[in-house]
Amino acid sequence: MGISLSNKEFNNILDELKKEYKIYAPKLFKGKGRFSDTDLVRYDEISSIEEIEFGKKSYYSPKEVLLPITQTLFYFTEDKVIEPEIDHKKTLVFLRSCDIHAVKRLDEIYLENGVEDPYYKRRREKIKFILMECEKSFENCFCVSMGTNETDDYSLFVKSEGDRVFVDIKDKEFSSYFDTGVETKVFPNFVKENKVEVNIPESLDIDIFKSLMWKEYTSRCIGCGRCNTVCGTCSCFSMQDIFYKDNERTGERRRVWASCQIDGYSEVAGGFDFRSDQGDRMRFKVMHKIYDFNKRFGYQMCVGCGRCDDACPEYISFSNCVNKLNEEVKEGK
Incomplete structure (x- = not known):
């Protein structure tokens, strides 16, 4: 079972959630695309259901929420190493099924690959997923071939239809926030086929x-x-040591996405x-x-x-x- 709320009721709940969580979702940025007359869909903090772009695939993946493009690991002086202050707020992020599966892959690399990465782990422990459904397969998607078109690894499922929002609550931690609304059946629809099919070779070596x-x-x-x-x-990432101009014996170490x-x-x-x-x-x-x-x-x-x-x-x-x-x-x- 789930609940149905008005957009206004859902936005009020977002206001309450924002006291404890940073909330990220795909947003439409007008005129910010590859060309001057094109738009860009990218992950950013949101404050209302109206800001969320449900109907288009984001250009960038949501991994930058977990794994910043540039991340300062520590600052150094002549005799000290100081880690940046930790943001104690937790994170909620709207993800499609394939992107939830992608986080599992990042977990394998950063947490299950012999040595736990403390910087990634710190962020990962504070993040929870809100599932977005794909009403249809997007261009170039082949999630069905990869078995990532469905998932049950989420805390909330949220669907927007006109001036109504439908929510399925899997994580009981959020039940107290959703004490309004009308009970109804809510379940995600998953893509069953893509135009693109991929066949991974058997016995590849x-x-x-x-x-x-x-x-x-x-x-x-x-x-x-x-x-x-x-x-x-x-x-993958590379390391950069940044030395400050006013004192070249002080600076910071950053890790930056690599290709x-x-x-x-x-x-x-x-x-x-x-x-x-x-x-x-x-x-x-x-x-x-x-x-x-x-x-x-x-x-x-x-x-x-x-x-x-x-x-x-x-x-x-x-x-x-x-x-x-x-x-x-x-x-x-």
């Missing part, structure tokens, strides 16, 4: 590294890194870059998503959100690449 298909991406990929930036499961597709990512001491070719970089990314991660954790890293295909200025399709791999394996190439 590293022999596929020798395939000539990777050469296609040497000429096509420009190494901009957009695919990694918008991806909900890419988790395996851009120059410098695979450069080692002495200046050698062991993946300078864009085809090699594409191979590394694809094989990590559908081979390496699966070998370690037992399921696929990619969740089929299709954002990499949406963002690529050269129209390189990850889903097409995986299907090409499947054909290569079938033909024994």
Whole structure:
């Protein structure tokens, strides 16, 4: 069972929740898209149901809520190391099913990969999910192929229809907030099929590294890194030490999102870059998503959100690449 409320009643509840939680959801930013006359849907703090963009896929994934693009780990002086003050507010974030699955992948990397990352763990422990349904499959999505089109890992399900909001409360912690409204049946509808289907090769192994298909991406990929930036499961970062001008012995250490597709990512001491070719970089990314991660954790890293295909200025399709791999394996190439 769930409840039905007016938009005004739901916004009043959001006001109460904001005393304890920061609330993030996809928002529409007019004129902020790739071109001057296009819009952008991106995650940001919200205060009302009207601000939430339910009908469009966000350009960026919500991972920046959990994993900031730039994060100061600590400040240093000549004789001290000081960690930044902790924001004690908890977080609520509106997510689609595939993005909830993407968080599970980040958990594997940052919490279940041998060493717990304390900075990620601190944020992760304070976050809860509000499920948004997808009424239809968006362009380039292939979540059904990846098995991420459905989930029950959420605290609340929220659906907006006109001037009414329908809420399913799974987490009893939130029951006290929803003491108004009309009882009704509320359940999420999940996408059952996508226009795009992906077939991950069975019996895939590293022999596929020798395939000539990777050469296609040497000429096509420009190494901009957009695919990694918008991806909900890419988790790589680099470290930066920032020294202050007024005293060069003081500063801060930051970690910043990194991309395996851009120059410098695979450069080692002495200046050698062991993946300078864009085809090699594409191979590394694809094989990590559908081979390496699966070998370690037992399921696929990619969740089929299709954002990499949406963002690529050269129209390189990850889903097409995986299907090409499947054909290569079938033909024994």
